[in-house]
Amino acid sequence: MTTDPIIRVDHVSKAFRTRSGDVQALDDVTLSVRRGTTLAVVGESGSGKTTLGRCLLGLSSWDSGTISIGEHDVAKLSKASRGDFRRKVQMVFQDPFASLNPRMRVGQVLEEPLLLRGRERGARREEVLRCLEHVQLDPSYVSRYPGELSGGQAQRIGIARAIIGQPEVVVLDEPTAALDAEVRRGIYQLLQRLQAELGLTYVLISHDLASVAATSDAIAVMHRGRIVEYGTTEDVFERPRHPYSVALISASPRLGVEFVGRERVAVLRGEDVLARADQCHLSSRCPVALEVCRSGRPAFEAVDGAHACACWRVAEMPGVLDAAISERALDAGQPA
């Protein structure tokens, strides 16, 4: 495994123009992903995580900054390099049924990328079968239609379709969000095995920080188009410094933590108001926001090694936030 990054995103910004003004979907986003590792991009709806995924795939344009994957500058793909880029960068979608053509048999779905590359019939068949084996499905699946598959099986086909062209980077957009808990585990185990065997680099997009902690090497937490915290999974998950990361982690329910006797309170209350560019976007609902948070944009600064955070009160975290939350919990625990 080499240590140089295969994905480089450098100061990328993108605004969507709406009637009520511009919405900054990506706001000066900079990150990199090393070959063979998984970066989880975590945030709520509207955080820009899916827009970032689309930009990585070259499906969306952006206003400024550069994105490169391997030797390709994604904004300046020549006609000749586009084919190679499309092969190397693939995607697995959230809803496996919506992303598979219901009128095509599994065999045809998987064969299509190979057809485009002009493979011989025999070679195509061989690769389709090898690919089904990779995702642990029986060869007989080639003649099935997507409608005959369970959610978990359909997502395996979605993964097979993504890897059949031997990609280097796979963007996974909430790959298990549409599936029952029973099959999620199998999908994550499969993705991890494929990564080890094929040396894949993953960008895993999710709204649930706790659920990606088991499968990612690094985590970028996004809020309103900005990366507010970045670090190794251990950094972000065990020692979160940004109130938004803390909110995401504590918001996600944990098995084994019983409510009885312990009133759990939400870290963030109310709604984000559309903040100005020169504010911290979280300031309207952050329990420890100060005047400075409303009057200036916090810098994205290193905390420790690669661990970085954009918060005015980063030096006081997490102590000051813990205190605010326990005060609130005490308040909620008072008998009526």
Place this chain on the structure above:
Amino acid sequence: MSSRTNLLEVEGLDIAFGARPVVRDVSFDVGEQEFLGIVGGSGSGKSTTLRAVLGHLPRGARMTGGAVRFLGADLVRDGVPVRAGKGGPDPRRLGMSVIVQDPVGALNPLRTIGNQIQTLMKSSGRQVTEDRIADTLSDLFINNPRRVLKAYPHELSGGMAQRVLVAVALLMEPKLLLADEPTSALDVTAQAQIVELLRRLVSEQGLSVVMVTHDLALVSETCDRVVVMREGEVVDVGTPRAAFYDDPRPYTRALVDATSFTRQETAG
């Protein structure tokens, strides 16, 4: 536990779609000030059971046996949900409110929130002032209730729309709130707010809640007791601790294992 009174009793409930049974011999009860969870995978019959309690079974489904009693009154007679009359509210269900999975879809896109709330209140024979509505909304951590009342559904986020629906449910002054996957369409931080709210309504206002969900972790943090369903049948009833850890049935064990994989760091 012997002194507890049951608000809702479901006894031997059978439901079939045509000839195919989808809910078989389901029994559970809900006490006062209790938060009950119903968990199970897709197709376990958990939502169908909830709809039977509400008296709104999906088209083609019918009750083939069993009883549903709320505050002592039978809600089912000869396999047919008892209704007062055409369209009107059923007096026996007046103490019940419901919130659903897709809050934005449950609101009329062409009318403002305030207008819809007023109409709903009138149709159930209630007079509610705008001040009262605004107060209820601000109790639910809505910062600017007057602005929300003037808004149309598409202008609200999912979490905000769900809080509006909780407000509507509460304005009906229910004893029992039925919630069908109330947070599965929401972001985790919005979910945390809704769950904290429901929990507070139970502990501070004496409400009882039945929440249907596929999320075991949510149940383990939120509910006093849990009903585990699989393929239309009740597998287990008990506290989350007993049902998930101390004495799990094999199916529950499998569900817990599947959930724990993605949460292993948190479960610690």
